[in-house]
Amino acid sequence: MSTNGTPLVEVDSVVKYFPIKKGWLSREVGRVHAVDDVTFAVNEGETLGLVGESGCGKSTLGRTIVRLLEPTSGDVKFRGRSIGKLGRRDLRPLRKEMQIVFQDPYASLNPRKRVGSIIAAPLQIHGVGDRGERRKQVQELLETVGLSPEHYNRFPHEFSGGQRQRIGVARALALRPKLIVADEPVSALDVSIQSQMLNLLDDLQGEFHLTYIFIAHDLGVVRHVSDRIAVMYLGKLVELSPAEELYDRPIMPYTEALLSAVPIPDPDLSDQRERIVLEGDVPSPINPPSGCRFHPRCRYMTEICVQVEPPLADYGNGHLAACHHPLNVDKETLERVKVSKLHTPAAADESAKPRDTSGESHPVVPES
Amino acid sequence: MLGIVGDSGSGKSVSMMSVLRLINDPNMQVEGEVIYKGRDLMKLDKDQMQEVRGGEIAMIFQDPMTSLNPVYKIGEQICEGILTHQDIDRRAARRRAVELLQQVGIPHAESRVDDFPHQFSGGMRQRAMIAMALANNPDVLIADEPTTALDVTIQAQIIELIDKLKDDFGSAVVLITHDLGVVADIADRIGVMYAGRVVEFGAKRDLFYDPQHPYTWGLLGSIPRLDRPKASRLHSIEGMPPSLISLPQGCKFRPRCPHAFEKCLEEPDLVSRVDKRDHLDRCWLDPATKRVARYKTIEGGQAA
Numbered sequence: 001m002s003t004n005g006t007p008l009v010e011v012d013s014v015v016k017y018f019p020i021k022k023g024w025l026s027r028e029v030g031r032v033h034a035v036d037d038v039t040f041a042v043n044e045g046e047t048l049g050l051v052g053e054s055g056c057g058k059s060t061l062g063r064t065i066v067r068l069l070e071p072t073s074g075d076v077k078f079r080g081r082s083i084g085k086l087g088r089r090d091l092r093p094l095r096k097e098m099q100i101v102f103q104d105p106y107a108s109l110n111p112r113k114r115v116g117s118i119i120a121a122p123l124q125i126h127g128v129g130d131r132g133e134r135r136k137q138v139q140e141l142l143e144t145v146g147l148s149p150e151h152y153n154r155f156p157h158e159f160s161g162g163q164r165q166r167i168g169v170a171r172a173l174a175l176r177p178k179l180i181v182a183d184e185p186v187s188a189l190d191v192s193i194q195s196q197m198l199n200l201l202d203d204l205q206g207e208f209h210l211t212y213i214f215i216a217h218d219l220g221v222v223r224h225v226s227d228r229i230a231v232m233y234l235g236k237l238v239e240l241s242p243a244e245e246l247y248d249r250p251i252m253p254y255t256e257a258l259l260s261a262v263p264i265p266d267p268d269l270s271d272q273r274e275r276i277v278l279e280g281d282v283p284s285p286i287n288p289p290s291g292c293r294f295h296p297r298c299r300y301m302t303e304i305c306v307q308v309e310p311p312l313a314d315y316g317n318g319h320l321a322a323c324h325h326p327l328n329v330d331k332e333t334l335e336r337v338k339v340s341k342l343h344t345p346a347a348a349d350e351s352a353k354p355r356d357t358s359g360e361s362h363p364v365v366p367e368s
Numbered sequence: 369m370l371g372i373v374g375d376s377g378s379g380k381s382v383s384m385m386s387v388l389r390l391i392n393d394p395n396m397q398v399e400g401e402v403i404y405k406g407r408d409l410m411k412l413d414k415d416q417m418q419e420v421r422g423g424e425i426a427m428i429f430q431d432p433m434t435s436l437n438p439v440y441k442i443g444e445q446i447c448e449g450i451l452t453h454q455d456i457d458r459r460a461a462r463r464r465a466v467e468l469l470q471q472v473g474i475p476h477a478e479s480r481v482d483d484f485p486h487q488f489s490g491g492m493r494q495r496a497m498i499a500m501a502l503a504n505n506p507d508v509l510i511a512d513e514p515t516t517a518l519d520v521t522i523q524a525q526i527i528e529l530i531d532k533l534k535d536d537f538g539s540a541v542v543l544i545t546h547d548l549g550v551v552a553d554i555a556d557r558i559g560v561m562y563a564g565r566v567v568e569f570g571a572k573r574d575l576f577y578d579p580q581h582p583y584t585w586g587l588l589g590s591i592p593r594l595d596r597p598k599a600s601r602l603h604s605i606e607g608m609p610p611s612l613i614s615l616p617q618g619c620k621f622r623p624r625c626p627h628a629f630e631k632c633l634e635e636p637d638l639v640s641r642v643d644k645r646d647h648l649d650r651c652w653l654d655p656a657t658k659r660v661a662r663y664k665t666i667e668g669g670q671a672a
Contacts, residue, residue: 054490143578192586195604199604219520258520261523263550265591281492
């Protein structure tokens with residue numbers, strides 16, 4: 001982790017609801033709780049992985065961070081500056097600093113434009129250089145992402161999925177941003193191409209000092225790229241932890257289940273390990289379950305989970321989780337756990353103390 | 369259960385669809401034979417084929433979002449298959465449809481049978497697809513990437529379901545996937561395809577613990593693994609799969625293979641080169657050399 005402690009992005013109790021409208025008066029009849037009170041910070045030079053099942057709000061959150069969507073309430077700060085309520089004009093200079101790579105390389109490139117003009121578009125909008133300079137820059141970018149400058153005049157359909165995703169990355173890089181939100185950049189690609197892409201993103205991070213917010217549902221991929229990982233469920237942040245720690249000692253039962261669902265390409269290991277198969281689907285975000293949103297699918301569920309929503313608590317070492325029955329936590333830590341609503345990485349560091357990692361894996365009810 | 373693994377465009381789906389003669393392009397040429405219970409499926413006439421297809425050999429398609437007809441109720445779509453192949457009345461077919469939906473784990477099947485596909489989630493649609501495929505107790509079930517469009521948690525549910533139903537219905541299953549992790553779980557034998565050819569074929573354990581083809585090594589090495597310490601860099605297979613219009617001469621993997629040598633300009637046959645007779649591969653390299661070369665690719669995590 002090459003961080004110097006200053007958060008580049010602060011997400012402060014961000015809420016994003018999508019209204020559901022009906023009838024000729026467009027009365028609001030309900031709300032999709034896409035992102036519900038999420039708070040975290042991303043340090044400069046860091047990669048934060050954002051994981052969860054489809055529909056858990058990870059893409060919405062990603063888009064809210066780069067202000068493609070306006071938060072319903074709460075705020076996003078970029079370098080300490082609030083951007084949640086900025087207007088179009090004020091946002092423009094900030095757009096240079098943060099870019100997004102979209103999920104689907106087939107839908108996110110205009111099929112009628114040539115690759116050159118797709119990548120040059122952000123340069124043109126921000127009035128960078130003249131025509132000749134832009135052309136030169138685009139050709140350099142093409143080389144940076146592993147394509148050939150001769151591809152300048154081709155159309156997107158002439159490229160394979162992996163190459164298109166490289167074009168998407170080149171476009172995001174064009175303005176030399178500080179932050180790139182990568183929204184499932186590899187989920188549409190084959191494994192052999194996926195690993196090329198991950199290595200490329202890794203190289204670029206070093207070369208351009210990028211900060212990534214890496215959205216994915218594949219925990220194997222997320223572990224490979226991330227310094228810290230945030231797990232979302234139905235719009236809520238349920239666990240936030242340094243990457244390796246999350247895999248060694250998941251606290252939230254949902255994380256445990258997610259990890260055990262990842263197939264391991266080794267028959268013997270696969271036979272040995274215990275698999276937790278979650279029942280049912282993710283409930284509707286229009287009408288999320290009471291209390292802990294995960295309780296209908298949780299195997300440790302008790303009465304308190306139905307009634308009280310667990311707050312995001314700090315378990316030390318920057319490991320936060322929202323659960324009434326935390327796993328892999330020893331008694332001592334449990335008693336020490338302070339229930340804090342605010343949890344900037346700085347605050348987390350203060351409470352970081354060496355911890356007993358023996359870990360009991362049976363659920364323990366915290367004293368509240 | 370047979371697993372078929374390969375990148376997109378390696379011909380996994382096409383080969384299975386040809387088995388069922390589902391490809392209807394006048395420009396298509398299919399050669400060879402598909403022997404099912406002593407009969408060559410390629411030589412059957414339309415009506416005979418119709419009986420086999422859906423009745424004895426059924427298929428689960430890849431994308432549950434697009435492979436169900438949005439304007440018919442789930443129940444009607446399941447009944448259609450039952451009525452085509454079995455001589456029963458509509459009410460019995462409907463009862464059977466409800467029963468099938470229960471078997472694949474759809475809650476409140478009696479009422480959900482009258483839902484339209486858009487009222488089902490992705491996982492439930494895939495379950496409905498499976499119910500449809502199982503409607504006539506097929507002897508062979510072909511599952512074409514049944515979990516690719518789904519979340520890991522739902523994927524685990526579906527894989528477990530297919531594994532269980534395989535035993536309940538006594539069907540043979542062909543599972544097509546690009547995820548080696550999925551086949552490691554449930555397949556008995558595995559075929560790896562590259563550029564339209566099977567490049568390696570063998571029992572699951574042989575394939576995972578003694579892989580013979582450099583492409584298989586590359587696949588194994590490319591996966592970020594949860595069961596191992598984090599690699600600083602993933603192995604990646606350089607370049608892209610060749611265009612199927614102009615295939616390279618000799619071994620089709622040669623241009624991307626770090627171990628290629630002169631002999632690779634000749635295409636190797638799919639034969640056994642190790643002491644196990646049912647472990648086949650298409651690679652000229654000497655098995656002893658391979659043992660040394662592949663270690664770096666699979667275990668090292670570094671580009672070979």
